[in-house]
Amino acid sequence: MIKIVKRDQPSKAIFFFTPILAIFLTLIAGGIIFYILGFKPFEALKFFFIVPIADKYGFSELLLKATPLCLIAIGLSFCFKSNNWNIGAEGQLTFGAIVSGGVALLFYDQEGFYILPIVILAGAIGGMIYASIPAILKTYFNTNEILVSLMLVYVSKLILDYLVVGPWSNPEGFNFPETRQFSDSARLPLLFEGLRIHAGIFLALAAVVISWFVFYKTYLGFQMKVSGFSLKTAKYAGYKGKKMIILVFLISGACAGLAGVGEITGPIGQLHREVSPDYGFTAIIVAFLGRLHPVGIIFASLVVAITYLGAETAQIFMQIPKYTGQVFQGMILFFLLASDYLLFFKFKFIGTKK
Amino acid sequence: MHKFLIRSFVSSLVLLFTLTVAAVAKDVKAAFVYIGPTGDHGWTYQHDVGRKAVEAAGFKTTYVEGVPESADAERVLRQLANSGHDIIFTTSFGYMNPTNKVAKEFPNVKFEHATGYKREHPNVATYAARFYEGRTILGTIAGTMTKSNVIGYVASFPIPEVIRGINSFTLAAQKVNPNIKTKIVWAFTWYDPGKEAEAAKALIDQGADVIAQHTDSTAIVQMAEKAGVYAFGQASDMDKFAPKAVLTSVENNWGPYYVDRVKAVANGTWNQKDTWHGIGDGMVVISGLDSQMPSDLQAKVKKLQADLASGKVHSFTGPIYDQKGNLMVAEGKTADDGMLAGMMTYVKGVEGDIPK
Numbered sequence: 148m149i150k151i152v153k154r155d156q157p158s159k160a161i162f163f164f165t166p167i168l169a170i171f172l173t174l175i176a177g178g179i180i181f182y183i184l185g186f187k188p189f190e191a192l193k194f195f196f197i198v199p200i201a202d203k204y205g206f207s208e209l210l211l212k213a214t215p216l217c218l219i220a221i222g223l224s225f226c227f228k229s230n231n232w233n234i235g236a237e238g239q240l241t242f243g244a245i246v247s248g249g250v251a252l253l254f255y256d257q258e259g260f261y262i263l264p265i266v267i268l269a270g271a272i273g274g275m276i277y278a279s280i281p282a283i284l285k286t287y288f289n290t291n292e293i294l295v296s297l298m299l300v301y302v303s304k305l306i307l308d309y310l311v312v313g314p315w316s317n318p319e320g321f322n323f324p325e326t327r328q329f330s331d332s333a334r335l336p337l338l339f340e341g342l343r344i345h346a347g348i349f350l351a352l353a354a355v356v357i358s359w360f361v362f363y364k365t366y367l368g369f370q371m372k373v374s375g376f377s378l379k380t381a382k383y384a385g386y387k388g389k390k391m392i393i394l395v396f397l398i399s400g401a402c403a404g405l406a407g408v409g410e411i412t413g414p415i416g417q418l419h420r421e422v423s424p425d426y427g428f429t430a431i432i433v434a435f436l437g438r439l440h441p442v443g444i445i446f447a448s449l450v451v452a453i454t455y456l457g458a459e460t461a462q463i464f465m466q467i468p469k470y471t472g473q474v475f476q477g478m479i480l481f482f483l484l485a486s487d488y489l490l491f492f493k494f495k496f497i498g499t500k501k
Numbered sequence: 502m503h504k505f506l507i508r509s510f511v512s513s514l515v516l517l518f519t520l521t522v523a524a525v526a527k528d529v530k531a532a533f534v535y536i537g538p539t540g541d542h543g544w545t546y547q548h549d550v551g552r553k554a555v556e557a558a559g560f561k562t563t564y565v566e567g568v569p570e571s572a573d574a575e576r577v578l579r580q581l582a583n584s585g586h587d588i589i590f591t592t593s594f595g596y597m598n599p600t601n602k603v604a605k606e607f608p609n610v611k612f613e614h615a616t617g618y619k620r621e622h623p624n625v626a627t628y629a630a631r632f633y634e635g636r637t638i639l640g641t642i643a644g645t646m647t648k649s650n651v652i653g654y655v656a657s658f659p660i661p662e663v664i665r666g667i668n669s670f671t672l673a674a675q676k677v678n679p680n681i682k683t684k685i686v687w688a689f690t691w692y693d694p695g696k697e698a699e700a701a702k703a704l705i706d707q708g709a710d711v712i713a714q715h716t717d718s719t720a721i722v723q724m725a726e727k728a729g730v731y732a733f734g735q736a737s738d739m740d741k742f743a744p745k746a747v748l749t750s751v752e753n754n755w756g757p758y759y760v761d762r763v764k765a766v767a768n769g770t771w772n773q774k775d776t777w778h779g780i781g782d783g784m785v786v787i788s789g790l791d792s793q794m795p796s797d798l799q800a801k802v803k804k805l806q807a808d809l810a811s812g813k814v815h816s817f818t819g820p821i822y823d824q825k826g827n828l829m830v831a832e833g834k835t836a837d838d839g840m841l842a843g844m845m846t847y848v849k850g851v852e853g854d855i856p857k
Contacts, residue, residue: 313857322660414572424569462565469567
């Protein structure tokens with residue numbers, strides 16, 4: 148007989164083991180789905196997870212895709228660790244892209260070393276401004292940050308729509324919804340000839356290092372941790388809750404804004420209606436899959452990035468519908484949340500008495 | 502606009518001199534990149550019908566659906582070009598820059614971009630359909646069938662393609678019924694059933710008893726069916742979604758063009774060009790006419806269809822005035838393609854302003 152017993156304390160080993168378990172279960176479930184759809188499961192999984200990154204170009208595309216996911220998820224982990232549910236990273240990304248894109252457009256016919264830093268800074272500030280809205284509303288008016296930040300995503304997309312359709316549309320572009328191309332000085336430099344991977348990856352790596360330092364070596368990190376466990380305790384300890392809420396939102400917004408900068412000044416090179424295929428939302432999965440740990444987030448962003456690439460490859464070579472990529476992302480999150488059960492409970496095998 | 506004409510002229514010269522001498526390929530493989538799911542019953546669905554025609558003609562095809570116009574488009578294109586495809590059709594405007602960028606890296610692969618205007622390399626062609634000709638037919642039907650003289654029009658984005666459609670529709674409706682007004686609601690989406698249905702409802706509430714659409718979902722015709730007003734199918738024959746409401750549909754028929762171009766690659770006769778085909782070339786097709794339409798209207802529509810096809814009738818024949826009463830096209834003249842390609846003003850009879 149098996150009995151389910153509550154653990155005295157959440158298991159730390161299980162805490163870092165369950166994400167791997169979730170990925171493993173996703174692979175099995177994915178294989179079963181492929182089989183039911185009439186595809187050879189192992190071949191399909193090969194095209195999904197191995198073929199896309201089998202060469203140098205594929206690997207560089209993986210890093211390109213993982214960069215914004217990692218950057219945003221690092222930012223989100225500041226919020227999530229301290230019990231602030233910022234669901235609107237997509238909006239902060241979009242607004243960051245709008246502000247930095249606007250600055251880049253000001254310099255569209257100019258060259259100069261100073262342009263790129265201004266454009267990058269503008270993106271971070273744009274993301275921070277946008278993230279400050281739910282933060283301020285939460286601290287001073289007790290609004291629910293989940294709703295406010297989520298709703299602001301749609302507002303930011305409408306602002307972007309308005310700008311690229313109207314005032315910022317390319318004067319030589321026959322009124323199609325896109326801006327001019329940015330000047331080369333406003334583009335992030337490419338790291339290798341012929342590959343799209345760009346200097347934005349250093350922003351993501353810097354975010355990883357800084358966040359690790361803040362989480363584990365600073366007083367702020369400790370405050371965040373305590374607030375995450377219990378807001379009442381944090382209050383009792385005399386932490387200035389409001390200041391911290393605003394700070395984590397600003398950090399999160401800056402990271403999302405920088406991810407937006409990376410997209411428009413990296414591979415895209417202009418503003419149009421679709422600067423991000425919902426990176427801001429997918430990064431939530433990445434943050435949790437990475438257990439809100441900077442190193443975990445690096446691995447998680449690579450795993451989730453490959454589901455995008457794999458979906459394309461699987462459709463091209465095996466005619467598997469591309470939307471299975473989203474099914475995989477959903478399954479990873481589902482299995483992760485489901486296996487969190489193991490954190491708090493364990494199975495106990497008891498011999499049956501006769 | 503002159504720039505555009507000069508550019509098209511120069512590019513046609515370039516194509517004359519750089520006729521690609523491709524080795525006669527036996528197994529030509531074609532790839533298609535779609536913005537939406539193949540089951541949208543609108544834009545992407547019709548492109549996929551075209552792809553199936555290419556398959557039926559004996560060629561291998563591949564498609565990738567739901568490719569966002571973000572940084573991902575470039576990767577998908579490069580992967581298709583890299584995996585043995587000889588011709589790649591990119592079927593949404595937002596793929597314009599990635600298409601030209603990847604085309605530069607793969608001079609032996611042909612690229613065909615729908616609805617765009619950039620042909621930066623000799624292996625990039627562009628194509629689009631003269632949907633406005635179909636809208637001339639719809640306008641004629643709407644002007645005749647309306648009782649309230651208010652016609653609703655759900656528009657997507659204020660770009661020349663859509664403005665041109667609104668104008669050609671309104672001009673045709675005015676011709677049969679000088680009292681009509683066209684009311685526009687901008688949905689700012691190509692495909693969003695929820696938003697489109699809301700827009701249709703708003704127009705019906707304002708007294709519109711015929712609804713036209715320049716968005717892709719079937720939500721509008723279904724809303725019209727519920728409200729008991731008339732509507733027209735967009736991109737595909739939408740009659741089965743709203744049998745009472747749908748009077749006819751304007752179908753996008755890409756198959757013949759796709760087969761032509763893939764065959765051209767196989768024969769080594771593919772060349773760079775800008776194609777803009779209408780009813781005459783069969784790229785724009787009018788579905789069956791609903792029996793609710795009186796027989797004299799049906800006969801009129803059939804004749805108009807034939808005249809548009811032969812070129813006897815042009816959708817934009819003067820005199821045409823803008824909303825302020827300024828002459829746009831003089832009596833007896835027709836609007837040239839340059840004017841059509843950059844059309845950004847409403848004609849008289851359209852209500853409201855173009856969003857800026």
